[in-house]
Every structure is written in structure tokens, then in C-alpha cells.
Amino acid sequence: xxxxxxxxxxxxxxxxxxxxxxxxxxxxxxxxxxxxxxxxxxxxxxxxxxxxxxxxxxxxxxxxxxxxxxxxxxxxxxxxxxxxxxxxxxxxxxxxxxxxxxxxxxxxxxxxxxxxxxxxxxxxxxxxxxxxxxxxxxxxxxxxxxxxxxxxxxxxxxxxxxxxxxxxxxxxxxxxxxxxxxxxxxxxxxxxxxxxxxxxxxxxxxxxxxxxxxxxxxxxxxxxxxxxxxxxxxxxxxxxxxxxxxxxxxxxxxxxxxxxxxxxxxxxxx
Amino acid sequence: xxxxxxxxxxxxxxxxxxxxxxxxxxxxxxxxxxxxxxxxxxxxxxxxxxxxxxxxxxxxxxxxxxxxxxxxxxxxxxxxxxxxxxxxxxxxxxxxxxxxxxxxxxxxxxxxxxxxxxxxxxxxxxxxxxxxxxxxxxxxxxxxxxxxxxxxxxxxxxxxxxxxxxxxxxxxxxxxxxxxx
Numbered sequence: 001x002x003x004x005x006x007x008x009x010x011x012x013x014x015x016x017x018x019x020x021x022x023x024x025x026x027x028x029x030x031x032x033x034x035x036x037x038x039x040x041x042x043x044x045x046x047x048x049x050x051x052x053x054x055x056x057x058x059x060x061x062x063x064x065x066x067x068x069x070x071x072x073x074x075x076x077x078x079x080x081x082x083x084x085x086x087x088x089x090x091x092x093x094x095x096x097x098x099x100x101x102x103x104x105x106x107x108x109x110x111x112x113x114x115x116x117x118x119x120x121x122x123x124x125x126x127x128x129x130x131x132x133x134x135x136x137x138x139x140x141x142x143x144x145x146x147x148x149x150x151x152x153x154x155x156x157x158x159x160x161x162x163x164x165x166x167x168x169x170x171x172x173x174x175x176x177x178x179x180x181x182x183x184x185x186x187x188x189x190x191x192x193x194x195x196x197x198x199x200x201x202x203x204x205x206x207x208x209x210x211x212x213x214x215x216x217x218x219x220x221x222x223x224x225x226x227x228x229x230x231x232x233x234x235x236x237x238x239x240x241x242x243x244x245x246x247x248x249x250x251x252x253x254x255x256x257x258x259x260x261x262x263x264x265x266x267x268x269x270x
Numbered sequence: 271x272x273x274x275x276x277x278x279x280x281x282x283x284x285x286x287x288x289x290x291x292x293x294x295x296x297x298x299x300x301x302x303x304x305x306x307x308x309x310x311x312x313x314x315x316x317x318x319x320x321x322x323x324x325x326x327x328x329x330x331x332x333x334x335x336x337x338x339x340x341x342x343x344x345x346x347x348x349x350x351x352x353x354x355x356x357x358x359x360x361x362x363x364x365x366x367x368x369x370x371x372x373x374x375x376x377x378x379x380x381x382x383x384x385x386x387x388x389x390x391x392x393x394x395x396x397x398x399x400x401x402x403x404x405x406x407x408x409x410x411x412x413x414x415x416x417x418x419x420x421x422x423x424x425x426x427x428x429x430x431x432x433x434x435x436x437x438x439x440x441x442x443x444x445x446x447x448x449x450x451x
Contacts, residue, residue, distance in 0.1 A: 019303060020303075021303060021305070029300075029355055030355050031309075031355070032309035032310075032312075032313060032353065032354040032355055033313075033353035033354065033355075034313075034353070035309065064355075066353075067352050067353050067354075067355055096355075099300070099357070100411075101299040101300030101356065101357035101359070102299055102300075102359075102410060103297065103299045103330070103359045103410075104299075106299070106300035108300075145300075188303070193328060194304060194307075194327035194328045195327070195328070196327070197304055197307070197308050197311070197325070197327070199304065201303060201304055201305075203303075230303065230304060230305055233304040233305050233307070233308035234305065234308060236305070264305065264309075266308065266309055266312035266313070267312050267313060267315075267316050
């Protein structure tokens with residue numbers, strides 16, 4: 001774990017600003033009210049003990065309902081079963097209930113819930129509501145921003161149901177429940193000085209993403225470094241790579257790339 | 271009796287004073303990125319009487335100018351910042367006063383806008399002056415608490431005319447902006 005500590009430490013140094021638009025997790029902050037965001041999430045995941053990568057596409061739409069509430073809806077498409085096809089979808093709801101703002105810092109806490117469905121057969125005991133399992137999840141996210149460092153922690157309880165299309169959860173019933181957790185750090189690398197909205201921002205993040213099954217006690221913890229570009233203060237391009245540092249809880253795909261394109265429409269409607 | 275005359279005089283003066291908000295400089299807090307700043311920028315521009323918004327991303331502040339004759343409502347500006355997910359840390363308004371006799375810890379109705387001046391010397395304001403709004407949600411929570419020593423009136427807590435202010439001739443529930451120079 002020493003390299004992790006070192007990386008987090010490095011992120012806390014320097015004269016740069018913090019960044020909390022995390023790549024693998026959502027911060028406690030919401031999008032602006034009446035704004036709509038669209039995302040194209042592309043995952044290229046290496047299959048365990050096989051050569052080659054599986055591709056997953058997840059188009060996502062995000063809606064800033066009010067200053068406290070936001071909703072995401074996404075669809076899942078992949079070639080896991082060799083044919084590229086639609087497999088499921090998910091709905092995400094976030095409610096920001098605590099906010100303490102200062103000029104150069106803030107602390108926010110939000111509660112979130114997510115429900116997902118998927119039609120694929122289940123081939124791993126690790127629960128993945130992001131295109132693998134049907135199920136639901138509820139959790140809390142806290143984000144702290146101090147001048148130079150943005151830190152975010154999430155914790156949630158997950159429950160896997162049977163998948164649709166008659167694909168049952170094939171493991172012990174008790175192992176349908178898991179706790180998921182994450183720790184994220186991010187910072188702004190460029191520009192050194194903000195002058196206008198046309199400047200491209202470059203952000204660097206590192207995240208730890210974990211899950212522990214509540215029956216078996218088996219866990220995985222992934223580390224996910226990423227970089228992010230923000231263009232014209234409304235477009236985002238994320239590039240990330242995740243790999244396991246703790247790997248007891250079996251998964252079919254354990255490491256791989258994320259490429260995300262995001263576009264925001266501010267004041268999308270009256 | 272003297273007080274009554276003074277009140278009548280005060281009302282008379284008030285009716286003949288006007289205040290035009292020329293410009294507002296608003297600093298937002300809780301920001302992290304240009305995308306967040308842009309969200310506020312775009313939200314402020316949706317207010318129909320706003321003419322221009324000039325953003326200074328580095329200091330998270332916005333210079334807002336208004337269309338001629340606009341009736342500026344500071345709460346509208348605050349609502350837009352909060353809607354974008356952030357908080358107002360400071361709001362300074364450049365106001366054009368015409369013979370406005372202001373008194374410390376007292377209310378004055380200037381052209382339909384009611385101000386409650388705090389921590390000021392009694393004076394007559396003429397020409398453009400910058401006032402800073404001290405109401406809840408317009409300053410940091412810490413400053414809001416600190417400034418409470420300048421008045422004991424309940425309107426500081428509610429932002430609207432209560433028992434403290436009806437005496438001064440204000441209709442109950444009137445929005446009162448607590449300001450300082």
C-alpha cells in the first residue's frame with residue numbers, strides 16, 4: 001500500500017487547485033439546475049485468463065433537477081456475448097443534503113441510490129451494477145475540497161437480484177449483498193492561471209474502488225489513475241485505467257480502460 | 271411629536287430619493303473548475319434584466335451590469351448562484367444615490383428598495399456608492415454571525431419587515447436588504 005500513500009501525498013503538494021469531477025466516481029456536488037449533460041462511456045476491459053478485450057458502451061444522460069437533486073439514466077451495450085447488443089440500463093438519483101462553502105474550500109455530503117437491470121448471464125460473484133448485474137444500491141458520498149486537494153469518499157450497500165431474461169444469480173443467496181467503497185483524489189494541473197472559459201483544463205485523479213461481499217468477506221480493491229480534459233468549460237474527455245491491487249473477489253474482467261466524452265448544456269430549458 | 275414630524279419628513283425625503291443599481295460584483299464560493307464557473311456565468315445571464323456578465327474565473331467573481339431602468343433584485347442573483355450549486359460569498363452593488371439620508375441601524379426606502387444600513391455614520395448619500403449586502407446567504411456564515419452585533423432588530427434574521435420595522439412605516443413582509451458602505 002506504500003505507493004498509494006505516496007501518490008495521495010503527491011496530490012496534496014504544490015500550488016495548484018483542486019479538482020473534483022472524478023472519473024470513476026461521482027462527487028457530492030451536483031450539476032447546475034436546469035442543465036443537461038450527455039456522456040458516452042466506453043469501457044475496454046481485459047478478460048481474465050483470455051486474450052483480448054471486451055468492449056462496453058454506456059450512453060448516459062444527466063439532468064440537474066434542482067440545486068440539490070440530480071438524476072442520471074444510462075444504457076448498456078457490449079460484446080461480452082460476442083455479439084454487440086443492448087443488455088440493460090440504470091437509473092441514478094443523488095440528493096445533496098449538506099453543504100458548507102467557503103471561498104476556497106467546501107465540504108458536501110450527498111445520498112444516492114441506483115437501480116440497474118441487465119439481461120446477460122451472470123459469470124462472476126463480484127456485483128457490478130454497471131452493465132453486469134441487475135440490482136440496486138444506496139450510499140453516501142462526502143467530498144471535501146481544500147485549496148489544493150479534492151478528496152471524496154463513498155460508501156454504499158449493494159444488492160444483486162436475478163438478471164432479466166431468466167439469467168439467475170447463480171451464487172449463494174447470501175452473497176447477493178456487498179458493500180462498495182471508494183476514495184478519490186483529484187487536482188487541476190493546467191492552466192496555471194484562469195483567464196477565460198476557452199482555456200483547456202487538464203486534471204489528474206487517482207481513485208481507489210473497492211467492494212467486499214457481505215457473506216464471503218472476499219474483496220477487491222482497484223486503483224484507477226486518470227486524466228481529464230475540459231474544453232471550452234462545457235466538454236469533458238476522461239481517460240482512465242483501472243487495475244486490481246487486492247483481488248480475492250473473482251471478476252471476469254479485472255483491468256481495463258475507460259474513455260468518456262461528456263457534453264454539458266447549461267440552462268437547457270426554461 | 272418631534273419623532274412624528276421626523277417620520278413624516280423622512281417619508282417625504284424617501285419618496286423623492288431614488289436608487290439605481292448600476293453594477294453588482296458577486297463572488298461565489300465553493301467553486302473548483304472553469305465548468306462550475308461557467309455554470310454560474312450562464313445561469314446569471316438567464317435573468318431578463320441582466321445586460322452583461324463579466325467573469326473573473328481566478329477569483330470566482332462576476333461583474334454584472336443591468337439593462338437601463340432595470341429593477342434589480344439581489345435575491346434573483348443569489349438564487350441563480352445557488353441553483354448552479356454554489357454559494358454567494360460577497361455581493362457589492364454600485365448604486366447611484368440621490369440625496370438619500372441614511373442613518374445607522376435604520377431603514378430607508380429608496381425608489382422601492384428598502385435598505386437597512388449597518389455600521390455606518392449618519393449621512394446623506396449622493397452619487398455612486400458601493401454598498402455590500404450583509405444578509406444571510408450573501409456573506410459567509412461566519413461573517414453573518416459576526417455582523418449581527420450591528421443590530422438587534424429581528425429583520426436581520428428574517429430579511430423581511432417584522433415588528434421592528436412596521437413602526438418605521440414599512441408593510442410587514444417587505445424585503446429588507448441589510449447593507450453597509
